[in-house]
Amino acid sequence: MSFSGSMNKARDATRPMARRASSLRSAIERFQLFGFEGTISALADATGAGDDGWSPAQLDVAIAMLDDAHHSWASFARAELEAGRATKRSQPGAHRPSQRDQLALWKQLYFSAERADQWHLTSEMRQSLRREG
Numbered sequence: 001m002s003f004s005g006s007m008n009k010a011r012d013a014t015r016p017m018a019r020r021a022s023s024l025r026s027a028i029e030r031f032q033l034f035g036f037e038g039t040i041s042a043l044a045d046a047t048g049a050g051d052d053g054w055s056p057a058q059l060d061v062a063i064a065m066l067d068d069a070h071h072s073w074a075s076f077a078r079a080e081l082e083a084g085r086a087t088k089r090s091q092p093g094a095h096r097p098s099q100r101d102q103l104a105l106w107k108q109l110y111f112s113a114e115r116a117d118q119w120h121l122t123s124e125m126r127q128s129l130r131r132e133g
Contacts, residue, residue, distance in 0.1 A: 003030040003070060010063050021054050024063060031070050034125055045120035076106045104132035
């Protein structure tokens with residue numbers, strides 16, 4: 001299932017909590033900001049979810065955070081694609097950065113100090129963001 005499909009199922013408050021949480025994990029499989037476990041851990045820390053799982057409110061916050069990041073990445077990627085096309089038209093031999101490099105740049109821009117605090121990023125995660133770029 002796609003990221004959007006998984007997120008729609010995660011948002012569906014009529015579904016049992018375990019299924020909603022499973023759908024969030026499925027979405028994270030498709031959009032891993034810090035690897036699968038790292039992304040889940042960051043969202044759990046940011047929402048206050050404990051070992052006993054997510055409350056409905058915590059799950060809703062985690063869904064909103066992941067959705068915001070995904071929308072931001074998609075907008076950034078579209079803008080980079082358009083910029084790359086314009087560069088190719090004006091400079092036919094020019095090469096675009098890889099999607100991996102674009103994602104690393106986006107993460108550095110997206111996870112400003114304020115957002116990094118909101119996500120409760122560990123110092124290791126913050127260092128990883130700097131190394132990626």
